[in-house]
Amino acid sequence: MTALFFLVPLNVLIIALLVFLFFAFSKEKNGEKDIRKQLETIKTAYDAKAKEYDAEIAAAKSEADQALKQSQEKEASCKMVTDECNSKMQAMQDEMQKKMDEVQHIEDSLKDEASERIKQFEQQQKEDVEKNMVSLVMNVTKKILEKTLTYEEHKEIIKKSIDEIKFQD
Amino acid sequence: MKKEPIEKNDILDKISALIYRKNTLEIVIINLSAFKKKVDRTKKPTIEKIKEYIAETITNANLKQIFMAELEAGNFDVFQTQTITSLLAKLNDIAAIGTVIDLSLPLPLTDTDLREIVDQLEEKLHTKIILDLKIDPSLLGGIVIKKDNYIFDASLKNHLKNYENEWVKSLHKAHKI
Numbered sequence: 001m002t003a004l005f006f007l008v009p010l011n012v013l014i015i016a017l018l019v020f021l022f023f024a025f026s027k028e029k030n031g032e033k034d035i036r037k038q039l040e041t042i043k044t045a046y047d048a049k050a051k052e053y054d055a056e057i058a059a060a061k062s063e064a065d066q067a068l069k070q071s072q073e074k075e076a077s078c079k080m081v082t083d084e085c086n087s088k089m090q091a092m093q094d095e096m097q098k099k100m101d102e103v104q105h106i107e108d109s110l111k112d113e114a115s116e117r118i119k120q121f122e123q124q125q126k127e128d129v130e131k132n133m134v135s136l137v138m139n140v141t142k143k144i145l146e147k148t149l150t151y152e153e154h155k156e157i158i159k160k161s162i163d164e165i166k167f168q169d
Numbered sequence: 170m171k172k173e174p175i176e177k178n179d180i181l182d183k184i185s186a187l188i189y190r191k192n193t194l195e196i197v198i199i200n201l202s203a204f205k206k207k208v209d210r211t212k213k214p215t216i217e218k219i220k221e222y223i224a225e226t227i228t229n230a231n232l233k234q235i236f237m238a239e240l241e242a243g244n245f246d247v248f249q250t251q252t253i254t255s256l257l258a259k260l261n262d263i264a265a266i267g268t269v270i271d272l273s274l275p276l277p278l279t280d281t282d283l284r285e286i287v288d289q290l291e292e293k294l295h296t297k298i299i300l301d302l303k304i305d306p307s308l309l310g311g312i313v314i315k316k317d318n319y320i321f322d323a324s325l326k327n328h329l330k331n332y333e334n335e336w337v338k339s340l341h342k343a344h345k346i
Contacts, residue, residue: 123344130340138333145309145325154275154310155282161311161323162289 180239180247181259187231188263189287191301198260200227205253216240219248231280267297271315275308275324 149157188194203226208214214222219240227233239247246252270290278286283300290298305313310325 127340127344131337134333134336134340138329141329142309142326146306149310151276155278157310157325158274158278158286158312159289162286162293164323165290165293165314165321 180235180244180252181256183235184232184256185259185263187229187235188260189284189298189300191269191299193229194260194264194267194299196229197232198257198264200229200232201253201257201260205250205257208248208253209250214248219245263297263299267299268294268316269299269301271301271303271313273303273305273308273313273315273324275304275306275310277304 184197188197204222207222207226208219211218220237223233223236223240227236236247272286283302287298287300308324308326309329311323311328312321313324313327314321
C-alpha cells in the first residue's frame, strides 16, 4: 500500500507532468508558430521595406549619379569656361603688355623727339641771337658811317670804286 | 676892242661838255628847240629879243650862262637858226650814240666832281657818257653803276651786306663743327 501510496501520486505527477509537457510543448509549438509567423511577417515586412529601401537607394543612387554626372558636366563646363577665361585673360595680358610696350616706345620716341626739338630750338635761338648781334653790329656800323663820312671821303670812295670797275666790251 | 668871234665848234664843245646828265640833255634839247622856234619866227632878232627869248625858253642855268656870255661877247652867229640846228643835231647825236649809265650815289655831288666822275668813266669806256643820276642815301657810300645788264655795286651798303653774310656763314660753319 505504501508502494501504491507512492505510485499513485507519482503517476499522477507523471501524467500531470506529461500533460504539462504536452501543453507546454503544444504551447511552445504554438509560440514557435506564432514566432515563425511573426518572423514571416517581419521578414515579409523587412523584405518589403528592404525592397522599398533598395528602390529608394537605387533612386537616390540614380539621382546621385545623375547629380554627379551633372556635376561632372558642370565641372567640365566650368573648367572649359575657366580655361577660356584664363586664355582670354592671358590674351588680354599679352595685349596689355604689347600696348604698354607700344606706349613705352611712343613715350621714348616722344622723349627723344622732344629732346631733339629742344636741342634744335636752343641751337636756333643761339644762331638767331648771334645773327641779331651781327645785324646789330652792322646797323651800328651803318649809323657810324652815315655820320662820320665827310664829303671828301665820299668822293674818295667813289673814285676808288670807279677805278675798280671793269666793263665788258 | 672887237672880240674874236667864237667858232661854232667851240660853242658846240662848250654845250656838249655840259651834257653829262640824261635829264640835262633832255632839258637842253627842249630848251634849244623852244629857243629855235622863237628865233625862226623872228626875221632879224635884236639883242633885247634874244635876251628875252633866252629868259623865256632857256631853263638850264649853265646853258643860259653860256648863251648870255656869247651874247655879251657879241657873238650873234651862235643864235642863228643854222647854229642852233647844228647844236640840236649834235645833241641828238649825243643822245643817240652816248652810253647811258645809271649812277646811284649816296649824296649829291657838285658839278665839278660829277664831271670828274664822267671823265673817269669816259676814259674807261672810250665813249661819250650820259649819266642817269639817282641819289640814294641808303647806299651809305660808294656807287652803284648799271649799264645795260651789267650792275656794278661798289656801295658801302653792299660791302657791309657781304661782310654780314660772310660773318653769318662763318658762324654757321662754327656751329656745324
